[in-house]
Amino acid sequence: MQSAYAKARAKQLSTYTYKTYWVYKCALLEDSRSEHKKMHNCAIHRDDPFWKTSFPPNDYNCKCKVIAISEKEARTQYKILENPKSIASKNFAYDKRENSQIPKETRISLDESLENLPKIHDYENLSDKELIGKVYEAFDVKKGALLVDK
Incomplete structure (x- = not known):
């Protein structure tokens, strides 16, 4: 369900002609992962390879979102990152914009995803x-x- 939403959301964000930057928004909950919190309010160009693997959800029960903004907004209101490294766990590191399902060769390890949650x-x-x-x-x-x- 989350992957289907992610695909639709990415498609919607891509339609905005002048909003060429996407901002990563962490839910900032008590159990939000530290990597996700570090990316909160970071603006990254929508064509950056980062989004191929790190468009939310990036792990089990990830509540992060993405919003689209203009280049002017990115420069004045957010921290712009270029070529950031992927924050998705290996089970979620696939292009959710292209595929609404996890690739067949990927097996989800729920134990590993749950171990990544903050204690x-x-x-x-x-x-x-x-x-x-x-x-x-x-x-x-x-x-x-x-x-x-x-």
């Missing part, structure tokens, strides 16, 4: 009961109301 240490010392309580709290539901309780 949140707040939950390490909680008991199972406390962790379950956090889930109910996060979803703002009463105990027994979730499908997993059935």
